Amino acid sequence: xxxxxxxxxxxxxxxxxxxxxxxxxxxxxxxxxxxxxxxxxxxxxxxxxxxxxxxxxxxxxxxxxxxxxxxxxxxxxxxxxxxxxxxxxxxxxxxxxxxxxxxxxxxxxxxxxxxxxxxxxxxxxxxxxxxxxxxxxxxxxxxxxxxxxxxxxxxxxxxxxxxxxxxxxxxxxxxxxxxxxxxxxxxxxxxxxxxxxxxxxxxxxxxxxxxxxxxxxxxxxxxxxxxxxxxxxxxxxxxxxxxxxxxxxxxxxxxxxxxxxxxxxxxxxxxxxxxxxxxxxxxxxxxxxxxxxxxxxxxxxxxxxxxxxxxxxxxxxxxxxxxxxxxxxx
Numbered sequence: 001x002x003x004x005x006x007x008x009x010x011x012x013x014x015x016x017x018x019x020x021x022x023x024x025x026x027x028x029x030x031x032x033x034x035x036x037x038x039x040x041x042x043x044x045x046x047x048x049x050x051x052x053x054x055x056x057x058x059x060x061x062x063x064x065x066x067x068x069x070x071x072x073x074x075x076x077x078x079x080x081x082x083x084x085x086x087x088x089x090x091x092x093x094x095x096x097x098x099x100x101x102x103x104x105x106x107x108x109x110x111x112x113x114x115x116x117x118x119x120x121x122x123x124x125x126x127x128x129x130x131x132x133x134x135x136x137x138x139x140x141x142x143x144x145x146x147x148x149x150x151x152x153x154x155x156x157x158x159x160x161x162x163x164x165x166x167x168x169x170x171x172x173x174x175x176x177x178x179x180x181x182x183x184x185x186x187x188x189x190x191x192x193x194x195x196x197x198x199x200x201x202x203x204x205x206x207x208x209x210x211x212x213x214x215x216x217x218x219x220x221x222x223x224x225x226x227x228x229x230x231x232x233x234x235x236x237x238x239x240x241x242x243x244x245x246x247x248x249x250x251x252x253x254x255x256x257x258x259x260x261x262x263x264x265x266x267x268x269x270x271x272x273x274x275x276x277x278x279x280x281x282x283x284x285x286x287x288x289x290x291x292x293x294x295x296x297x298x299x300x301x302x303x304x305x306x307x308x309x310x311x312x313x314x315x316x317x318x319x320x321x322x323x324x325x326x327x328x329x330x
Contacts, residue, residue, distance in 0.1 A: 017035065019033030019034055019035055020035060020036050020054065021033075021034055021035070021036050021039070021050060021054040021055065021056065022034065022054070022055050022056070023039075023056045023058060023066065023070050024055055024056065024057045024058070025058055025059070025063050025066045026057050026058070026059040027059070028063050030063050030066070032066065032067065032070050034056075034070060034073075036050045036054070038073060038074055039056070039073055042073040042099060043073065043097040043098055043099050044098050045096070045097045045098050046073075046097055058093070060092075061086070061089040061092065061093060062086065062089060064082075064085060064086055065085075065086035065089035065090060065093065066093075068082040068085075068086050068090060069090060069093045069094075069102075072090075072099070072102050073099070076101055078090065078102065078105050078106075078109075080109075083105075083106070083109040083110075083113075084113070087106055087109050087110045087113065088110065088118075088121065088122070088125055090102060090106050091103065091106035091107065091110060091125060091129055091131070092125065092128075092129060094106055094129075095128075095129035095130065095131075103129070103131070107131050107133060107134045110122060110134060111133070111134050111137050111138075114137065114138055114141050116145055116148045116149055116152060117152055117154065118154070119138050119141050119142050119145075119149060119154070120142075120149065120152065120154030120155055120157070120158050121154055122134065122138045123135060123138045123139065123142065123165065123169070124158075124162065124165060126138060127165065139169060139172050142169060143172075143173050143176060146173075189307075190311070193307045193308050193310070193311040194311045195233065196267065196304075196308045196311070197308050197309075197311040197312035198230050198233045199233055199236075199237055199264060200264075200267065200268055200271065200308065200312060201230065201312070202230055202233050202234040202237045203237055203264060203268055203280055204268070204278075204279075204280060205234065206234065206237060206238060206241065207279045207280045207281065208279050211234050211238065237264070240257060240260060240261045240264070241261065243257050243258070243261070244257075244258055244261040265280070265281065265282045265283070265286060266286055267304070267305065267308060268280050268283060269282070269283045269284075269286040269287050269290075270305045271305060271308060271309045271312065272287075
């Protein structure tokens, strides 16, 4: 065996055939004897090279990375030490020679070792090696640690030599921030729909059973008026009802609070399912008026009605589940 030759696989089996080719690391000239059948079965790219040449030359990576690469082709294993030392190089080799199992192992191993100092290098390599999962993970890490990453030599090199990647990163950051804003806006809208659905429940509760100061408009209840579980919302609706009954401006439509009460009545009538027996004032009248006028509400109002009805249905489903959970815990 030539000086400097490394043979990565040892075995006590006496019937292993002699190596029939060499993997050569350039420029050091280190020669690793190997078997053509093993390399060809592990890599379609190597299979094509071997058909015309019994020497496989690998350049651009450290000598140890080549040894770890050949060992993986034989054993399909990569040690943590090799991943720590040569993970980036092994990812490049696995991509170039189409060794899928090694590529998956490298993506996982490198992803666990992304740091402030290497994240830019990982991003560039992930893009070159078509590793979208690793690329996305690196971008998320970079965005979360942007202030520290901007102080590294890797980021400064990126700004000078790869402005397109820098632009991609900044665009991804803008998209991520846009998604966060949309999520916050959606949550706020959901809270509004839930509050409106609670207002509908409180309006029905006040007009049906009575709650502290306000009772059903057409029936005197003998039962004691109780606070509801949504007292904060219920109190606000009661204040609106009290104002609506005594306001002098509402006739001319000049009172903002009365307009709000009218909207609650209209919203209630749009989602009410007990038209003939409903005790909420003006419910039946508003529905009949809309039917007589054959009125078509604007799309935004229809969307509001659907959202509030959906929130009300979800709240009504969540209540028995919450009670059941409390009973189980008790």
